[in-house]
Amino acid sequence: MVPGSATLSAGHRQILSAISREGPRSRTELAGLLGLSKASISGLVRDLLEQNILCEQELIFGIGRPSVSLAVRADAASFIGISLQQDPAVLLLTDLHGTVHARLELPRLSDPDEAVESLANGIQSLKKEGGDAADRLSGIGIALPGFVSRDRLTCITSTAHGWKNVNIGTALAERTGLPTWVENDANALILGEELFGPLRGSPDFSMLFVSHGIGCAHIVNGRLLRGNSGGAGEISHAPVAIDGFGALPCRCGNKGCLETVSSLLAIGNAARRAELPTDIAELADLAAAGQPDALSILHQAGSAMGIATAQLIQMLDPSHVVVMLDHTLHDSVFGHALMNEAESHILHRTGVKTMIHFRDFAPEGFAAGAASLAARYFIFGPEAG
Amino acid sequence: MVPGSATLSAGHRQILSAISREGPRSRTELAGLLGLSKASISGLVRDLLEQNILCEQELIFGIGRPSVSLAVRADAASFIGISLQQDPAVLLLTDLHGTVHARLELPRLSDPDEAVESLANGIQSLKKEGGDAADRLSGIGIALPGFVSRDRLTCITSTAHGWKNVNIGTALAERTGLPTWVENDANALILGEELFGPLRGSPDFSMLFVSHGIGCAHIVNGRLLRGNSGGAGEISHAPVAIDGFGALPCRCGNKGCLETVSSLLAIGNAARRAELPTDIAELADLAAAGQPDALSILHQAGSAMGIATAQLIQMLDPSHVVVMLDHTLHDSVFGHALMNEAESHILHRTGVKTMIHFRDFAPEGFAAGAASLAARYFIFGPEAG
DNA sequence: GCAAGATGGTTTACCCTCTAAAAAAACCAG
DNA sequence: CTGGTTTTTTTAGAGGGTAAACCATCTTGC
Numbered sequence: 001m002v003p004g005s006a007t008l009s010a011g012h013r014q015i016l017s018a019i020s021r022e023g024p025r026s027r028t029e030l031a032g033l034l035g036l037s038k039a040s041i042s043g044l045v046r047d048l049l050e051q052n053i054l055c056e057q058e059l060i061f062g063i064g065r066p067s068v069s070l071a072v073r074a075d076a077a078s079f080i081g082i083s084l085q086q087d088p089a090v091l092l093l094t095d096l097h098g099t100v101h102a103r104l105e106l107p108r109l110s111d112p113d114e115a116v117e118s119l120a121n122g123i124q125s126l127k128k129e130g131g132d133a134a135d136r137l138s139g140i141g142i143a144l145p146g147f148v149s150r151d152r153l154t155c156i157t158s159t160a161h162g163w164k165n166v167n168i169g170t171a172l173a174e175r176t177g178l179p180t181w182v183e184n185d186a187n188a189l190i191l192g193e194e195l196f197g198p199l200r201g202s203p204d205f206s207m208l209f210v211s212h213g214i215g216c217a218h219i220v221n222g223r224l225l226r227g228n229s230g231g232a233g234e235i236s237h238a239p240v241a242i243d244g245f246g247a248l249p250c251r252c253g254n255k256g257c258l259e260t261v262s263s264l265l266a267i268g269n270a271a272r273r274a275e276l277p278t279d280i281a282e283l284a285d286l287a288a289a290g291q292p293d294a295l296s297i298l299h300q301a302g303s304a305m306g307i308a309t310a311q312l313i314q315m316l317d318p319s320h321v322v323v324m325l326d327h328t329l330h331d332s333v334f335g336h337a338l339m340n341e342a343e344s345h346i347l348h349r350t351g352v353k354t355m356i357h358f359r360d361f362a363p364e365g366f367a368a369g370a371a372s373l374a375a376r377y378f379i380f381g382p383e384a385g
Numbered sequence: 386m387v388p389g390s391a392t393l394s395a396g397h398r399q400i401l402s403a404i405s406r407e408g409p410r411s412r413t414e415l416a417g418l419l420g421l422s423k424a425s426i427s428g429l430v431r432d433l434l435e436q437n438i439l440c441e442q443e444l445i446f447g448i449g450r451p452s453v454s455l456a457v458r459a460d461a462a463s464f465i466g467i468s469l470q471q472d473p474a475v476l477l478l479t480d481l482h483g484t485v486h487a488r489l490e491l492p493r494l495s496d497p498d499e500a501v502e503s504l505a506n507g508i509q510s511l512k513k514e515g516g517d518a519a520d521r522l523s524g525i526g527i528a529l530p531g532f533v534s535r536d537r538l539t540c541i542t543s544t545a546h547g548w549k550n551v552n553i554g555t556a557l558a559e560r561t562g563l564p565t566w567v568e569n570d571a572n573a574l575i576l577g578e579e580l581f582g583p584l585r586g587s588p589d590f591s592m593l594f595v596s597h598g599i600g601c602a603h604i605v606n607g608r609l610l611r612g613n614s615g616g617a618g619e620i621s622h623a624p625v626a627i628d629g630f631g632a633l634p635c636r637c638g639n640k641g642c643l644e645t646v647s648s649l650l651a652i653g654n655a656a657r658r659a660e661l662p663t664d665i666a667e668l669a670d671l672a673a674a675g676q677p678d679a680l681s682i683l684h685q686a687g688s689a690m691g692i693a694t695a696q697l698i699q700m701l702d703p704s705h706v707v708v709m710l711d712h713t714l715h716d717s718v719f720g721h722a723l724m725n726e727a728e729s730h731i732l733h734r735t736g737v738k739t740m741i742h743f744r745d746f747a748p749e750g751f752a753a754g755a756a757s758l759a760a761r762y763f764i765f766g767p768e769a770g
Numbered sequence: 771g772c773a774a775g776a777t778g779g780t781t782t783a784c785c786c787t788c789t790a791a792a793a794a795a796a797c798c799a800g
Numbered sequence: 801c802t803g804g805t806t807t808t809t810t811t812a813g814a815g816g817g818t819a820a821a822c823c824a825t826c827t828t829g830c
Contacts, residue, residue: 009786009787010787011787011788026807026808027807027808028806028807028808036788036789037788037789037790038789038807038808038809039788039789039790039791039808039809039810039811040787040788040789041808042808042809042810043787043788043809046809059796059797061797061798062797062798062805062806062807063797063798063804063805063806064796064797064798064804064805064806064807065795065796065797065805065806065807065808066796066797066806066807067806067807067808068807068808147734157734203613204612204613205613218700220605220606220610220612221605221606221608221610221611223606225605225606225701226606226702227589227605227701227702227703228588228589228590228702228703228704228737228739229702229704229734229737230702231702231734231737232700232701232702233700233702234699234700234702234732235699235700236732237699237730237731237732238696238699238700239692239695239696239730252732252733253729254729254730307624310624311623311624311696311700312700314619314620314622314623315603315617315618315619315620315623315696315697315700315701316610316612316617316700317611317612317613317614317615317616317617317618317619318612318613319613319614344638344639345622345624345639346622347619347621347622347637348637349532349542349614349616352613352614352616354613394815394816395816396816396817411778411779412778412779413777413778413779421817421818422817422818422819423778423779423780424779424780424781424782424817424818424819424820425816425817425818426779427779427780427781428780428816430779431780444826446826446827447776447777447778447826447827448775448776448777448826448827448828449775449776449777449778449824449825449826449827450776450777450778450779450824450825450826451777451778451825451826452777452778452779453778453779
């Protein structure tokens with residue numbers, strides 16, 4: 001059997017995904033976990049070992065014969081992840097564990113043809129830089145702000161790029177010869193977290209990020225929540241301007257939307273109106289030093305995020321909400337207001353509590369998530385979520 | 386093979402659920418639909434015909450040999466559905482198509498033992514009344530307001546009943562000898578809709594109802610959204626008191642929750658404060674006649690529902706939202722305010738629109754949903770979602 | 771009316787996957 | 801070393817699936 005042409009059966013994929021979720025397991029453990037017989041596991045594992053997808057790791061000594069723990073080989077496949085979430089674009093080369101082996105930044109181009117050309121060249125550089133790690137390059141993922149078609153090839157709309165119905169997936173696949181998946185930035189982020197991040201395997205959690213705009217995505221029943229038309233997760237236009245906030249008009253035509261208060265763009269605009277620096281770190285410093293306008297702007301922004309988070313928690317009951325924020329905002333009035341407002345608007349039940357975590361905002365997260373799209377296909381096959 | 390002891394394989398259930406979803410189909414259509422060979426379908430269908438679960442319905446004439454459409458036999462099984470959503474409790478006897486064959490009302494008792502006894506006796510009466518339709522009684526479903534354990538047997542908390550950790554499922558199952566499932570009222574309602582209602586098979590929709598309290602549930606990716614701790618769908622405490630509304634204190638400790646404005650209880654309270662009749666029909670009549678306070682109360686209640694609906698639509702992107710309302714409210718200021726407010730807070734995209742439907746509020750819906758819990762088990766087997 | 775063509779359903783032979791049970795392997799304890 | 805224990809492999813067989821040929825039953829065109 002040719003190593004690259006992995007024709008994996010459903011049984012193989014069950015094992016692969018179980019180990020990739022739960023970490024290294026022995027054959028017998030897998031049998032119990034998957035409800036298959038030891039005989040089946042044995043045969044399936046043999047195939048996966050032959051194909052260099054799994055490896056026998058260490059012996060675990062107990063009472064009888066020691067069990068050998070089986071792990072997914074990191075070098076079984078590698079992937080390219082591209083984030084077009086911000087300018088510059090970030091390209092990563094990752095392995096099957098999600099580890100990054102090479103990194104590249106490129107200017108984010110608006111013209112689709114030029115963008116494809118630039119990305120394809122970037123991928124070539126990554127392959128060189130990655131060396132051995134790029135051996136079994138198996139796919140490309142692209143994360144971008146905007147809506148993506150159901151087949152995950154075409155960007156339907158992206159205001160950031162000015163794109164409408166740009167089939168960048170097929171274009172890049174043809175240019176590079178590698179299967180390519182396109183995904184909304186927030187969706188890519190949470191899918192990466194679900195496959196490789198600390199919350200890997202959690203069936204119900206949400207992620208939010210505060211950037212130029214505000215993004216959000218949900219894992220529900222263990223799967224990405226897309227909604228009827230792929231628009232699930234949109235939280236930017238949640239009505240949050242409650243009593244005491246001035247409701248600003250939004251580009252969507254309404255007033256009091258979340259993104260008119262809490263996005264970095266909105267915060268910058270408010271700072272400019274108050275004749276304060278628009279840089280978020282400087283603003284956070286001023287707030288920490290007690291500057292009243294800075295405090296007010298960030299408090300308002302954080303509170304609005306808190307209300308939206310509370311709405312989210314009430315409606316979806318996730319186990320965790322991860323909020324990706326510029327690190328200067330974590331331990332600031334923004335972060336505290338977010339936490340307080342969220343806490344106070346959640347109906348508490350005994351023994352049940354959604355954890356809200358802050359995490360640093362970094363463009364790498366989107367690129368890693370994009371890479372995980374291709375990894376997901378490698379692991380789960382055509383029926384990947 | 387004993388007809389009652391249906392030991393159905395995954396293949397059998399695939400066929401059963403496909404027909405139950407999509408309506409009557411021929412063998413060849415099923416083969417295409419399920420991706421199985423005609424040979425497999427033929428064998429599986431034979432078993433189901435022998436067990437009197439399917440029947441050959443009509444010949445459909447085309448160019449070649451006519452196809453025989455296969456339908457699920459309504460009398461293949463029957464189910465009891467119990468709604469404890471309101472007082473009185475409603476009990477229904479339904480068949481496998483969701484058709485009601487007998488109906489009974491009972492006082493809703495607070496004492497768990499008495500409630501089980503009363504329900505068990507009620508089920509006996511239903512069986513007599515149902516006659517032939519009760520022949521293959523296969524299970525019981527119970528819908529109640531409150532939280533239900535993960536195994537769907539125990540009511541964890543229900544303020545309406547004053548219950549805490551009442552294992553009514555096991556109790557009724559032991560008393561009647563029939564498998565029993567317990568479910569939150571809103572969840573039962575939407576599961577019934579998903580299996581038997583007009584939106585049957587839709588993978589992404591939500592239902593809301595306005596009763597004494599406000600309930601909500603979501604179908605997402607074709608499955609019920611339960612959340613991490615079974616609390617998904619809670620919308621009663623969504624923060625909706627935006628500028629211009631007075632934010633009333635809520636029993637949950639916050640202010641401005643949806644249920645402080647839009648529930649029938651809240652509407653009644655507001656009416657009493659305004660020295661108006663608390664009956665919802667009378668209030669709607671007064672509003673229709675132009676009484677200012679009645680107009681204001683219902684407008685505010687409807688607007689708040691509209692905002693909550695908009696939050697829901699933005700976050701989940703459902704294809705439909707069904708709002709169950711007292712019929713006097715549909716074409717009233719309440720209904721219009723709901724629609725307007727929802728419309729105005731949704732970010733519109735071209736070609737994409739969530740349909741909002743009103744439907745009559747009736748306790749039968751909850752009982753039918755409860756019955757569908759047992760039907761779901763019959764059709765989908767132990768892995769029923 | 772009757773062959774030709776088209777389509778639906780069934781039968782047959784076979785393959786693949788999974789299972790149960792026995793056997794083999796690998797370790798610990800005395 | 802021997803017996804006990806647990807993991808893994810081997811082996812024989814059952815179950816569920818398929819492809820392909822076959823049969824059944826209609827419409828259509830002459």
